[in-house]
Every structure is written in structure tokens, then in C-alpha cells.
Amino acid sequence: MHQTKAFNYSVPYYAWLLLFVIAPVILLLFESFMDVHGNFTLNNYQTYFSSGTYIRMTFNSVFFAFMVTVITLAISYPMALIMSRLKHAQFWLMLVILPTWVNLLLKAYAFIGLFAKQGTLNEFLTFVGIGPQQIMFTDGAFMAVAAYVQIPFMIMPIFNSLVEIDQSLVNAARDLGASSAQTLRKVIIPLSMNGVRTGVQAVFIPTLSLFMITRLIGGNRVITLGTAIEEHFLVTQNWGMGSTIGIILIIAMAITMYLTRDRKQGGK
Amino acid sequence: MKHKAASLYLIFVFVVMYLPIFYLIFYSFNAGDYMNNFSGFSLEHYRTLFSDYRLMRILANTFIIALLSALFATLIGTFGALGIYHTRRRGTRNTLLSLNNILIVSPDVIIGASFLILFTLIGMKLGFLSVLLAHIAFSIPIVVLMVLPRLNEMNPALIDAAHDLGANDYQVLSQIVLPYAWPGILSGFFMAITYSLDDFAVTFFVTGNGFSTLSIEIYSRARQGIDLSINALSTLMFLVSLVLIVIYYFLSTYQQRGSKKKRTLGTAVR
């Protein structure tokens, strides 16, 4: 009625939606049907599904992302639970958020120093008598750094869902005779599942597409979907194949979102 | 006993989270050239850093990109949020919101790759402009998500009341709606700055050979091994992050406009 003018101010925003949201998705889809010379082809998808390399790479990527998610969740849930019961919970949350403001590259760079052959971790291992190990460029190193980077993104949503739980529900459970372990299992964990789901989404999907850590820490041993896309776009210049893997990544993302969607009943 | 275990666990996780960061900072003062064997305190690496003309230029680029992209993203995003807010039909509104969130849930590589295709298609030269456009593009949805809840939480009767008292559309916007949404707009601006400073993957795709940001530069140097001036740089970056987070924290707790001295005092006492 009166708001027609505000609508006009929003034109740049709608232009952005069109140009930078809708167009890129369509372009990526188109590109995935192109060969190196820009002709239409189904070859990319054919290659993807018939050559074992790509399928194996995809499974590998999913496996690593899954492992990283499990490790992160195992560390983060108890952490969020402890934090949610502390007095200055919001302060501790700030401490969790702070490292996410440090540039990702710098964190990865720190691990290069820690994990190097003559690095600090190996000095420690020598000191306790185990002796220096090859840490850099191993699967373990990749998973450790990936989990390190993702922990805050898992803690935050779980913490938020935990503090939202009405304390009287916990009291009611205790009042009705539940032990603290039973209260945790039957009341607190089910009620915090939404946070866990959000956390899993926030960790699993980016881990599928990480490529910087795979290169710096994983030493090209771990190839994720992200690494493969970067490789095809920027190294081998095969945009068609890169886009195809991109579409696969989007599908993987959609499946993850579907599996972790908000359902009435808890459980994965 | 149980309490103690919980505290120990808490401390352990925090140590793990902060160890790499303080490790970097610690060795930035090392007189030696590696991240082991601390051989004495020195500001040597800070001197190298500030005399590294190339790095200083890249640092400037990074901040220019961050500020400019945040500014444009805040402008476009705020009016985008207003557009969504004024959309009456639920279906259209939800569609707009879903479209808005696509870039937030999309993996960086997908955004980077698809923007690369887009820029190549329209024949744009990769460099400053393409990086700036990409940063504006992925910051807009964050601004919208920061501003929209603030608008939704506003009592719609405030707009009616302003009209009722004789305000036209422009006056309602400038005197009621924007002041009310201001904390959200500021938060959006700061989030946009941090997103831009933090970004590596998208920039990596859409930057050409001539233009580089800090993340890109650290990546290429880290691939060649340890360079303690990077440590010095990370110390400075950490300080910048601290300042930003303090500002952001201040903004998010300080919801109301603070023009009145009484209010400022009240908050300070609290």
C-alpha cells in the first residue's frame, strides 16, 4: 500500500539474487554438460560414474568428512554440556568463537610448524621416548587439523540448544526419580538434537569441500571433492569435469541436509 | 570429583583450541628462523614484515576489499532485508529467503567455481574488481540475516504510528525503521568485514595472477615452508580480530541507540 518505494530500493538486491545466486547455479549445471571445447556432452557424467577413480575419490571424501564429523562431535558435545552449566556461559562461548575469527590459513600454517619433521610435536615425542614420526602429509594429520578447525562450529549450535532447554524439565526429570545419567540420556540429549543436527551440517558439508588443508597438511594424499574441483578448474582447466564434481557435491550436500533435517523424532 | 574432571576437560579443550594460535604468536618473537628452538627474543621478523613492500601492499588490498565489500553488501543487503520484510505473500517471502540462504550453505569451492564461470562468461578480467564483486556477493546474505530479525522484531504498529502522526514513506524509513534496525545493520557490516578478511577459497578462484589478498599470499608462502614474518603477521591479525570481536560484542549487547548519557552510564554500571 504505502511501501512501494522501499520495494524500489531493493532492486539491487533482486539483481544480486538473479546474477550471483540463480545465474551461477544454472551456469555450473550447464558447464557440467560441456567438454573441453565447449560442446554439449554427457561424457563428464559418464566418466564420473564409469571410471573407478572418481567414485573411489567421492567415497573417500565422504568417509573423511564422516570421520572428522564424528571426532568433532565426540569432543564438542561434552564441551558444550559442561559450558552450558557454567556461571558465565556466554563468556566461555565467546572464548570458543574467538578462534574462528583467526584466519583459517594462519591456523593451518601453525600446524605446519607443529607437525614438521623437526617440529614441536616431534620434539615432544622424542622427549617422551617415542622418537620422531612422520606426521605431516598423513591422513591422521589431515583429520586432526580439519577437526580442530571445525570444533567451534560444532560447539556453538549444541551449546545454544542446550541453554535453551527449560531448566524445569531437567528438574522435573530428577523429581520423577531419574538419575543424572538417565536425565542426560532421556531428556537433555533428545532435546539438544536440533543443535547436533545443525552442527553436523555445519561440519560435514564444509569438510567435503575443504581443499586448502588437504594441500597444505594432507600433502595431496587426501583428495576431497573440493580438492578435485579446484584441481579441474585451476590446474587441468577441465571446467566441465570440475562442474560435474561440483554438481555431485551439491547433491551430496542436499542429501546431508535431508538426512539431518528437523524431524519430530530424534535420532539420525 | 566429577566436577574436577569436567573442569579438566574444559581446560584441555581450550588449551588445544588456543595452543596453535599462541604457538604462532610466541615464535614470531624468535630470534631464530624456525618454529622450534626458541633462541631468544627479537623483533627481527616484525622489521622484515614492515619492510616487505609486497606484503604491505597485499595487506592494504585485503583491507580495502574488506571495507568496500562490507559497505556495498550492507547497503544492498539492508534494502534487500527491507524488501523481504515488506513482502506480504508468505510463499514469495519464503522463496526469497531460501534464495538468500543458498550462498550461505553453499561450499566455498562451489561459489568460487561458479563465480569463475560467470566472470569468464561476461568477459570480466580477473583481478581487483572480480574479487570485490565476489566478496560483495557472498556478504549480502549475511547482512540480510542480521537485519531481517531486527525488522521482524519491530512492532509493526511503530510504522503505523509514524504514518498516523504525519510521516511519509521516506520519513518513516529514515526516522523509524533504519534507526531501529541500526544495531542489526552494524552487526551485518562487521560480519561482512570478517567474512571478507577470512575468505580464502572464493578469492582463490576469482583472483587472477596480478591481484592477491592476505589469505592467498599466506597460502602460497606456506606451501614453500616456514617464514616467521608470517608469524609476526598472524600476531597482528589476531590483535585486529580481538578489536573487531570486542566491537561486535559491544554492538550485539548494546541493542538500543546510545545517544543518551544516562543510558550509557546505566550500561556501564551494569
Next chain:
Amino acid sequence: MTQPIIEFEHVAMQYGDNVVLKSIDLEIESGKFYTLLGSSGSGKTTILRLMAGFLTPTAGNIYFEGKNINNVPPEKRRINTVFQNYALFPNMNVFENVAFGMTLKGKSKREMTEKVSEMLALVKLSGYEDREISELSGGQQQRVAIARALANEPEILVLDEPLSALDYKLRKTMQYELRNIQQRLGITFVFVTHDQEEALAMSDWIFVMDDGEILQNGTPVDIYDAPINHFVAEFIGESNIIPGVMREDYLVAFAGKEFENVDGGMRPNEPVEVVLRPEDLDLVDVSEGKLVVTIDDESFRGDYYEITAHDDDQNHWQVQATNSAEVGQRYGLYFDPEDIHIMRLNESEEDFDARLEQYEEEEAPDASD
């Protein structure tokens, strides 16, 4: 008759298939206190928003001093609103809120200061200029909202359930003060409420609404004493409503007996509903009563006893008595012919008014002695 300041002509409002107002005709005269009374969803707030200009009617016309204002936006109408939750701007202090309208008009600083202090004095908040909205209590915010709307010097002030968020005592005080302000300024107030007591206490004229229609309008006394139908009778105060038959003019039968009354103009032996207000009933000796009832229950209400009883036909009765009665005992029930009010089933407001006028004329010589 003077020209009405606001007139609704067959005004209807619907959203899709959802009809909110059916076909409203109403006239508002200058300088009076009007109340739109109805439960939530009855359409009373819709009428208010149509007057203030936040809505455009889907059919019909709205006139302001004879000119059609269907499409005049709210900022161009000389009508101001006090909103339900006050809608005070949280980013401005009391002065800035009250002066908002004048700031937009570009009034001088001196003029604004004068007007604001005048308005704040009117609502008894002198000296509160520099307070922040968040520092005010609910009642004070209410007063600021009134001052802000009045500072714009409207012809009509519309108030959307302004007292509903206040506690009982404060509500009483504000009722009195609002009435006072209206009389002092002499402008028109249109007040929306779901509280019948509030409506009766404050208004010159009440519109009783239900389901998008005006059921009845009139002075508080008219509506209380002569409700048009079952709904209005129930809504306005407590009533005993008993089915009966109108034998002839001034003779009605209910509860197994015939009674003299003052209504007429109906068909002989027409089935009707009979209304008797609890405070018009007296408990007397069985021998003196017009009906005999047995007491079921009694509760003390401070200034009276609320008594429930049943007669021999099993009709339930509510009585407000000054003296206590004994539960299980039989008492006589006494009332005067004027206390009996007859409602015809499905009578429209026009027919009701016509009938009332007709027999009141007939009766006029009688009543004057």
C-alpha cells in the same frame, strides 16, 4: 441534525474469502465519546483502522466531514491513533516521541517545547520530557502515547484497546482521566474495547459489534436496559434470560405465570425472550413474591450477595441481594413491571427502534404523570 464528522456507508472489508466487516453504516458526531464494543474478531479494530486510514474498504464509502476519504493515506487524515501497545518509538525519548508529528511539520523549537509541556501536563506527566521510554511504567507509556497523538491536534482520536495492558486500579483511573481529557478538549474520541464495564462507564454512545456487524447502538443506558437480543443482553452485564410468550400488549407469560409489563407492538402469542437483570430482583417472603424460588447457592461479593436459585419450572435465576439468604430455603421473587424487558427473536435494529418509538409515543401521556 448536524453533519456527522465521520460517516460509514455500506462499508465492507474482506480478505480473500474471509469477510471481516459485512456492511457497516454508522455516523459519528463531533465532540462525543464513542465506544466500539465487541469480543476479539468482531471487527471493531477493523473499523478503527479504516477510520485512521491503515485499511482501504473493499466496498462502500467513508466520509470525513462529507468528503470521501477512502483513499486518503493516514498521514493526511486529521485523525490520530493511540495504539494498543502504545507503539512508542524506542529510539526516542518522551519529548521526541510527543514532538514527532510537529518535527515532521517543521514546527519551531519554541512551539514544540510549549506544546509538549502542555500535552504532558494534560496527561499529568509534566517534567518527564527527558525520560527514555524504557524507563517508564506501563501506565506512563500509555499517557505518553495519548499525549503524542493529541499533540498533532486531531479532530478525532481513536484508541485501540488502550487500557487492556494495565492493571485493574490503573485502568479505573485512566478511564476517568480519558473521559476528562475528552470533555476538556471537546474533540471526538472513538474507543475500542472488549470490556463492557469500561464501555458503559466512559461512553456517550456505544456500538455493540459481533461477527462483522453492528448489533445495536445507543446510549449506555439504552443498551443496558433494552438489549436488542440474547447476545447483547449476555454481553452487557449479567442477565436472566427466560423463554416466554407475549399474550398481548403489556402482558407476558413466563415461568408458568402471566405478568404485567411495559412492552408492546408484537403479534399476539408471539414467542419471545424475557430479560430480568439480577440487580432488579428482590428476595421477599413467599407470600409477597411474584414467583417462588429455591436457593441453590450464595456467594459474598463485598457490596452484595450473588445468589443462584431455581423456580418450580426449573428456570435458573441469578439475584443480587443486599441481605444473605439461606441455601435450600424457599423465597418469593419480586420485580416491577418496568424491570421486565422483552426481546423478539431475530429482530433487526431498525425494526426494534421503530417498535420502541411507536409504543413509547402511545405511552407518552401515561408516562408523564
